[in-house]
Amino acid sequence: MTDISPLASPFPDLPPISGVRIAVSRAGYKAWDRADLTYVALDAGTVVAGVTTQSKCPSPEVEWCRAALLLGEARALVVNAGNSNAFTGNRGRAAVEAIAARVAGSVGCKPSGVFVASTGVIGVPLPIDKAEAGIDAALAAPEASWQEAAAAISTTDTFPKGAVTTAIVGGKTVTLAGIIKGSGMIAPDMATMLGFVFTDAAIAPGLLQRMLDEANAETFSCITVDGDTSTSDTVLAFATGRAGNAALAHEDDAGADAFQAALTDLCRQLAQLVVRDGEGARKFITVTVEGAETDRSAHRIALSIANSPLVKTAIAGEDANWGRVVMAVGKAGEPAERDKLAIRFGATQVAENGLAVEGYDEAPVAAHLKGDEVEIGVDLGLGDGRATVWTCDLTHGYISINADYRS
Amino acid sequence: MTDISPLASPFPDLPPISGVRIAVSRAGYKAWDRADLTYVALDAGTVVAGVTTQSKCPSPEVEWCRAALLLGEARALVVNAGNSNAFTGNRGRAAVEAIAARVAGSVGCKPSGVFVASTGVIGVPLPIDKAEAGIDAALAAPEASWQEAAAAISTTDTFPKGAVTTAIVGGKTVTLAGIIKGSGMIAPDMATMLGFVFTDAAIAPGLLQRMLDEANAETFSCITVDGDTSTSDTVLAFATGRAGNAALAHEDDAGADAFQAALTDLCRQLAQLVVRDGEGARKFITVTVEGAETDRSAHRIALSIANSPLVKTAIAGEDANWGRVVMAVGKAGEPAERDKLAIRFGATQVAENGLAVEGYDEAPVAAHLKGDEVEIGVDLGLGDGRATVWTCDLTHGYISINADYRS
Known part of the structure; x- marks a missing residue:
């Protein structure tokens, strides 16, 4: 059990x-x-x-x-x-x-x-x-x-x-x-x-x-x-x-x-x-995407982030690996311009205009990631489209539950 | 390391x-x-x-x-x-x-x-x-x-x-x-x-x-x-x-x-x-889809199977959970008819015409899954489209590698 x-x-x-x-x-x-x-x-x-x-x-x-x-x-x-x-x-x-x-x-x-x-x-x-x-x-x-x-x-x-x-x-x-x-x-x-x-x-x-x-x-x-x-x-x-x-x-x-x-x-x-109650979940993750061309596009990008195993394992590891968020935006197949992209964890902006924020301090982000409610925010800087999706982290618990569950 | x-x-x-x-x-x-x-x-x-x-x-x-x-x-x-x-x-x-x-x-x-x-x-x-x-x-x-x-x-x-x-x-x-x-x-x-x-x-x-x-x-x-x-x-x-x-x-x-x-x-x-060399891989999985409406459709269905965390964890657990293959076919968004679907693991047909094969014997499938080369075959029974993709299982190793990798 x-x-x-x-x-x-x-x-x-x-x-x-x-x-x-x-x-x-x-x-x-x-x-x-x-x-x-x-x-x-x-x-x-x-x-x-x-x-x-x-x-x-x-x-x-x-x-x-x-x-x-x-x-x-x-x-x-x-x-x-x-x-x-x-x-x-x-x-x-x-x-x-x-x-x-x-x-x-x-x-x-x-x-x-x-x-x-x-x-x-x-x-x-x-x-x-x-x-x-x-x-x-x-x-x-x-x-x-x-x-x-x-x-x-x-x-x-x-x-x-x-x-x-x-x-x-x-x-x-x-x-x-x-x-x-x-x-x-x-x-x-x-x-x-x-x-x-x-x-x-x-x-x-x-x-x-x-x-x-x-x-x-x-x-x-x-x-x-x-x-x-x-x-x-x-x-x-x-x-x-x-x-x-x-x-x-x-x-x-x-x-x-x-x-x-x-x-x-x-x-x-x-x-x-x-x-x-996501299998193995230890963190509740809110992904908000704004500035997309349309709401639908924002929704797809948010899901690309929320479904990325590399983003979900990074959150499990309390790792402010925002590069994986860039990756997930990039793979969504939706309109995005690298050099307009901004990313935040919690209230802390970590990247803007396609690169890390000048003098970015990881301490508040690390503190945010230690909590069990994590927010990832992405602004594409293209339009008014926005969406929010919810997911959980990907942990050893997910593997244990699903590699052992017998059909 | x-x-x-x-x-x-x-x-x-x-x-x-x-x-x-x-x-x-x-x-x-x-x-x-x-x-x-x-x-x-x-x-x-x-x-x-x-x-x-x-x-x-x-x-x-x-x-x-x-x-x-x-x-x-x-x-x-x-x-x-x-x-x-x-x-x-x-x-x-x-x-x-x-x-x-x-x-x-x-x-x-x-x-x-x-x-x-x-x-x-x-x-x-x-x-x-x-x-x-x-x-x-x-x-x-x-x-x-x-x-x-x-x-x-x-x-x-x-x-x-x-x-x-x-x-x-x-x-x-x-x-x-x-x-x-x-x-x-x-x-x-x-x-x-x-x-x-x-x-x-x-x-x-x-x-x-x-x-x-x-x-x-x-x-x-x-x-x-x-x-x-x-x-x-x-x-x-x-x-x-x-x-x-x-x-x-x-x-x-x-x-x-x-x-x-x-x-x-x-x-x-x-x-x-x-x-x-997939992160954490213990099994090399070949997914072959045939009988799709087109090759492109077969490719998408094969990828839906190969990317499914539930299929990949089932293989990691050496579990002949073919229901998860059905699930992955169903979610691909491509033409599929449940009652024409056939699934095999290795050389063993496990499901046909939308239900488990009569008198299906799990023993040869279990033996196949214990090896480090696993084959999943799907026949949609719709047309001539076919595709093969390769993937690996999803294990604790993947989580360990990616929840600990520091950005």
């Missing part, structure tokens, strides 16, 4: 969300002594939005959710941990269909109202008997806490991850709560890992989808642990409508901006928790 | 190349007790071709070589090890100009006939006084061996790297010999690292350039250690014309095919040596 990440955050105090009921059970997908099936019952009228992996080899769960999202209605969520069911052909698809049918029969809804997500080893069909027994046990189980659910959806995660926020919509306070799992195989430019957001707000499913897309672009798509992309990445947002607000239907409705801000804030909290 | 790579090859017996004279000296770019300046004198009439990094932040040496390559004539090469001189502004440019002027004055050629390459730390201007003293010492030094030169151009390399081959051109045997350095900050899609090829063949510089481009695309652009791209990558090919063959001028000249084949073979040997 891996030690808890030194960057771990305590699990916050998450309130109940009206219309959401959680249970967990032990399906026994792996030989472990813990809950590994999470069941969430959602009141009638719950709408749903989602973003899923851009992998060309998605799991059957991802394909199922994509189809079900077109209808926009949800009555239940089942999350399996320990087996991703990806790359398992017809047997994998059959397992998802069996889960949806079992739950739909119990709830009295269409199978398309049942959302399914699985995480764990690729290539082993999810055992239908274990899934069905786990569902039956969860249906009969007492209500579980958010923290229990966050633990039950985890795999290599070292701590359970949750976040909460609120917004005022049409004079009513709506609550947004979320749980997430993810530690390795984390890369951006797609919905990353398994994340679930629940709110009591009333909101049209199309608007919820657009707002989730926007939040995703600024949060889940801005994190990376290892540049590897899961076949199962899924983020779902469920809105039960129980808060009593006048339902949001358009971006310009009163309260829509507040809800978007709250949703983005929640997603950012959740995304950053994944980085804080 | 790092131990010699377990994948190291002994330095081959390289013959002299007529028209090429080598010397080494101690410029003292770092506090080490070894030769770190290599000087190669080339007879009048030597032509040159080259490929350089695609980094947007190239070193002044790279810019110098690019300009000089337009003229196609070479009389000398100077290689500095321990300081890349990259990202050093006007002072870096002045150092390159001073080196070229010093050598040109001695040789009696134009400065543009002097090629300069430097490798090492980024961001520290190359000290002109040390360079000039090193050049003077090299000019007065006895002739050095290929192996001494290969050692003198090294930085974090754990063994000197050279290769040799021959071709029959117009009834004459021509010889091609090369040396190379590189171990980390190795990524494809550009000329990678510092590599120098010398031949006594007579060949027009334009043809030599086209042939080097073609060889590069199949060799240096097909290796990766860590996906990071140097600001200084340079491969230069020098042809002295002393073999006495009728000069090659066109692709359809007699012997041109043989020379192209020999050049590509030499470059492949050199490229693979870099992978064999």
Whole structure:
């Protein structure tokens, strides 16, 4: 068992969300002594939005959710941990269909109202008997806490991850709560890992989808642990409508901006928790790029820095090796002019106009790098494009976890 | 000091190349007790071709070589090890100009006939006084061996790297010999690292350039250690014309095919040596992708696999975790159909038609993974596109080398 990440955050105090009921059970997908099936019952009228992996080899769960999202209605969520069911052909698809049918029969809804997500080893069909027994046990189980659910959806995660926020919509306070799992195989430019957001707000499913897309672009798509992309990445947002607000239907409705801000804030909290549990992580790194030709270009350069093994090992070694940042800017393939480039670590400018700052003093940089929150700032001096991404350092811990993990 | 790579090859017996004279000296770019300046004198009439990094932040040496390559004539090469001189502004440019002027004055050629390459730390201007003293010492030094030169151009390399081959051109045997350095900050899609090829063949510089481009695309652009791209990558090919063959001028000249084949073979040997010295490498990995829509698509998918930290750590752990190969195919962003995908390790098919092979026996795969040469084969089942790339595993050694390397 891996030690808890030194960057771990305590699990916050998450309130109940009206219309959401959680249970967990032990399906026994792996030989472990813990809950590994999470069941969430959602009141009638719950709408749903989602973003899923851009992998060309998605799991059957991802394909199922994509189809079900077109209808926009949800009555239940089942999350399996320990087996991703990806790359398992017809047997994998059959397992998802069996889960949806079992739950739909119990709830009295269409199978398309049942959302399914699985995480764990690729290539082993999810055992239908274990899934069905786990569902039956969860249906009969007492209500579980958010923290229990966050633990039950985890795999290599070292701590359970949750976040909460609120917004005022049409004079009513709506609550947004979320749980997430993810530690390795984390890369951006797609919905990353398994994340679930629940709110009591009333909101049209199309608007919820657009707002989730926007939040995703600024949060889940801005994190990376290892540049590897899961076949199962899924983020779902469920809105039960129980808060009593006048339902949001358009971006310009009163309260829509507040809800978007709250949703983005929640997603950012959740995304950053994944980085804080990055496999082997000892440092939380914020990479900010500004002065790029466009925001998109800034985003790509920031990711080139955040995904560079040489930058990540330098931070692990608390080494102010800004030359590696130059390297990562240079390899991004985006517009950059060497002689306009400026780089800082924390608040200290280390390079400007394509060379080291005159009389550069490494002492404050060395002090900054000793902390567990490191900032790398790059100014390209070309335009107004900017982006921020979050990553972690690359340590012996990452190698230990991944060279020993058995398929 | 790092131990010699377990994948190291002994330095081959390289013959002299007529028209090429080598010397080494101690410029003292770092506090080490070894030769770190290599000087190669080339007879009048030597032509040159080259490929350089695609980094947007190239070193002044790279810019110098690019300009000089337009003229196609070479009389000398100077290689500095321990300081890349990259990202050093006007002072870096002045150092390159001073080196070229010093050598040109001695040789009696134009400065543009002097090629300069430097490798090492980024961001520290190359000290002109040390360079000039090193050049003077090299000019007065006895002739050095290929192996001494290969050692003198090294930085974090754990063994000197050279290769040799021959071709029959117009009834004459021509010889091609090369040396190379590189171990980390190795990524494809550009000329990678510092590599120098010398031949006594007579060949027009334009043809030599086209042939080097073609060889590069199949060799240096097909290796990766860590996906990071140097600001200084340079491969230069020098042809002295002393073999006495009728000069090659066109692709359809007699012997041109043989020379192209020999050049590509030499470059492949050199490229693979870099992978064999990949930082921390314990396994040499060949990734072959076939059945892609195009060769280019196959190349990108192969690189996605070869650059995946999760694939590389799985190989380090001798774990037949083919799910991570699926993941890397899926994230490449290239056309792929999950249910047509087939994967093999060594000669053993592990997955076909989007799921594990019926009755798959892990024993021969486990045996294959215990060796130090690992093959991963992917068939996409879509078309005729294919590509092969070479990489190494990702181990604790990589972290140790790069988290401790001081800028």
